[in-house]
Amino acid sequence: MSVPQLPLALRTPPDQRLDSFIDAPAGALAQLQALAQVPGADWLYLSAAHGAGKTHLALAACASAGEAGRAAAYLPLQAARGHAQQALDGLEGNALVVLDGLQAIAGERSDEIALFDFYNRARAAGIGVLYTASDLPDEIGLLLPDLRSRLGQCARIVLRALDDAGRAALLRDRAARRGLALEDAAVDWMLARTAREPARMVELIERLDRASLAAQRRVTVPFLRQVLAGEG
Known part of the structure; x- marks a missing residue:
């Protein structure tokens, strides 16, 4: 079985920008912009229920990095389930990597190991990383305690559904x-x-x-x- 070409080539819709996101938590957009544009900014873990805007902000962060002349890669983990190692290989050349939908690979031990290894490589290379997931690290069914611990070290943004x-x-x-x-x-x-x-x-x-x-x-x-x- 062939492996899809990942991460996706980015052509973000003009609506998917940080300044077009409605009702973000206080300070969240500034945190995302800093991660996208400033070397050494805090890594972020963004959690929310389905439909609350995780992918909007994931793509918006990539667009923000591009506006600053920085290379960004967007990887939807649902599409990488079962072959995360191949999908993550070669991402070290980017200034920002966005991993969207962590819950999709939770419970896949080989994928979690690949993600743990990528975490360590990205830290060493000075890459900024944004994770998104449906819930906090301890709540999405991850098998590896070390991976949960690493993800728990990221600054957190929790989105709420729009009223x-x-x-x-x-x-x-x-x-x-x-x-x-x-x-x-x-x-x-x-x-x-x-x-x-x-x-x-x-x-x-x-x-x-x-x-x-x-x-x-x-x-x-x-x-x-x-x-x-x-x-x-």
Whole structure:
């Protein structure tokens, strides 16, 4: 069985930047920017439930490193499960390495050993590392105590899910970035009747932007009903 080409080549969407993240914990964006752009900054361990924005910040950190002229690599560990050693080999040439979704390799002993070895090599090489996971190191099912201990030494950022005010701010922000005007009634309608995950909400704004441009209409509640009914 062939091994996928990893890490991924990065072409981050323009929405996935540090300054476009809504309702980050105090100081979190500054920590991520420092890790991305400043040699020797604290390594970070970012945890959150599904849909809270881990991958947004993972890719945003890579984009921030690129803006500073620093090489970055992004590795989704779900895609590397069972062959993490091959995926991690050769990453020492980067200034920043982002390992997204640690829980995906938890319980795979060979993958955990490979990650432990990479941790030590990256420390020695002065590489910045950002880990993301669904929970804290002791809670995701890792087998190796030494790996849990190393991960526990990272500075931690814990994301919380957006409340309705945060979701409304996300809708307005993504619409404004596209020059799309949203009536307050349209925002309220979407909050009450559409998917609540941020990624799905962003997809909805993208669809509405295309539909609004094609129809040359503002996004009102009747237009929302029409667009969503047509796609249903």
